[in-house]
Amino acid sequence: MIYVSDTWIDTSTGKKVKxxxxxxxxxxxxxxxxxxxxxADQPYIFNAVVEKICDSVD
Structure with missing residues (x-):
């Protein structure tokens, strides 16, 4: 689950899924x-995180 610091989304969902x-x-x-x-706000960080996630999947 990727969350951002400034959002209206409830971040407790990730903890519930875990x-x-x-x-x-x-x-x-x-x-x-x-x-x-x-x-759009942090494209380089977002892309790096997504790439790291993809690389971790077998």
């Missing part, structure tokens, strides 16, 4: 300095 899927790889992270449209 608890409901204890045997799954679930990680939540927050990107500072971005609003709901993180891909």
């Amino acid at each position: 608890m409901q899927r204890p045997d799954s790889y679930v990680r939540d992270m927050e990107i500072e300095g971005a609003s709901h449209h993180v891909y």
